[in-house]
Amino acid sequence: MPGPGPVHGAVLSPERRAADLDAVAGAAVDVVVVGGGVTGAGAALDAAARGLSVVLLERADLAAGTSRWSSKLVHGGLRYLAHGELGLARESARERAVLMGVTAPHLVRPLPFLVPDAAGRTASALAALGGRLGDAVRASVPGGRRSLPATRRVGAAEVARLTPGVRGRGGGVVFWDGQLADDARLVVALARTAAAGGARMVTGAAVRAVDGADVHVELDDGEALALRAGVVVNATGVWAQRLAPGVRLVPSRGSHLVVPAARLGAPSAALTVPLPGSRSRYVFALPQPEGLVYLGLTDEPVPGPVPDADPLPSDAEVAQLLDTVNQVLVEPLTRADVVGCYAGLRPLVLPASAGAGPGNATADLSRRHLLREDGPVLTVVGGKLTTYRAMAEEVVDAAVARLGRGAPRSPTARLPLVGAAPRTALDRVAAPRRLVARYGTEAPAVAALGSEPVVDGRPETVGELRFAVRAEGARSVADLLDRRVRIGLVPADRARAVPVAERVLAAEL
Secondary structure, eight states, X not given: OOOSSOOTTOOBOHHHHHHHHHHHTXXXXXXXXXXXXXXXXXXXXXXXXXXXXXEEEESSOTTOSGGGSSOSEEOOOHHHHHTTOHHHHHHHHHHHHHIIIIIOTTTEEEEEEEEEGGGOHHHHHHHHHHHHHHHHHHHTSTTTTTTSOOOEEEOHHHHHHHOTTBOSSOOEEEEEEEEESOHHHHHHHHHHHHHHTTOEEEESEEEEEEETTEXXXXXXXXXXXXXXXXXXXEOOGGXXXXXXXXXXXXXXXXXXXXXXXXXXXXXXXXXXXXXXXXXXXXXXXXXXXXXXXXEEOOOEEOOSOOOSSOOOOOHHHHHHHHHHHHTTBSSOOOGGGOOEEEEEEEEEEOOGGGOSOOOSOGGGSOOOEEEEEETTEEXXXXXXXXXXXXXXXXXXXXXXXXXXXXXXXXXXXXXXXXXXXOHHHHTTOSSOHHHHHHHGGGHHHXXXXXXXXXXXXXXXXXXXXXXXXXXXXXXXXXXXXXXXSXXXXXXXXXXXXXXXXXXXXXXXX
């Protein structure tokens, strides 16, 4: 069992960032990764694991963009089966099994999804069919057969137990998928594991231009620096066109609402309600450990240039989410029940055959990713959080081929992230279960830094904030509250937490 401290070499401390900055300026490296989201962090890890020298440059913070605005799911792609994309569904199921079994079993847990008959018997029958097809796909990939329970029909008593807020006395169908404790925590774990493998991780570093092998960077203190790269990996998601203007993207906004779990009877399963008029799109009420439920997901086209600021749900999206889930609830939710909301932009790739105009059917665009070469820049874009590792593997394959060095095969399917361990070992970690579910084997180190709550009535601790600064690269209040502990998802709680975060930063930096 690992000791109580952070994994050696994986500490993203203020001192480590300063040393990385000194080493990066004027350096020549094999791979420069631009973008500190899940794809960029995954690519940095893959490249470092193959013996390449790596620098990751992120303009803001780890997981500052789309990667922290997901539904926090590691899913097997039932929707892709509905669109006939069997290959994408198998890839999703395979990568889910890798995450749950090897890469991050501490961050991913099985979650039941319930489609009640109250949503219509046609809906629950389709869910049963789709779930069984998903079970068959899962059984066909390595490690998939035993990773989740099978789809089954349940009676009224089970519906009432799993989702107490559902009206009527009908049964329903339960299928299973994976749920992340926190999408941003996955990105931080990837970045720290890459750092342990020798990658230099520099946040607050915006890439302004790539000129041949020269990468020009502006730091958030206004200082400029340059370095030379054998290959530049553009993993900037919806902002990919800034380094690769020829990539054709159709961003889509996915929005979620945050509501108290008590308003839905404190469900233990994800309540799943079909969007009216669709057989492949659902609204999910996803239970969270903090006594909250995330209600999502929308799929709205986003025209025009992509802004740097975080997107927000529109009034129409809020109404759509509430109206859809209210179809099956005894006590309908109102806007007054919404204590927070968030939205992210999916970088959907427009196929080359799509003509000149993007149209607006983003829900029907494939979630396949694109790998494109533009001179020294390799752009990897599209896909989804679940398949980040496969995307990273493909782009590093291309980098290795171009460089003529580095291991030809990726080892990341067999590489646990910091904090990861088999479930039996995690069960023996001497720390609060909530911390184990977020930090894995490092939970004792986090617990030792302080157990007092950041905000009364919430579970997050001051020790987590201290650990975020000392080991996870946090440098600001936003880094702490919006990306390391996620209190920021409830604005009223965030306001109360700001003074505590400021005190921690003043003491630690």
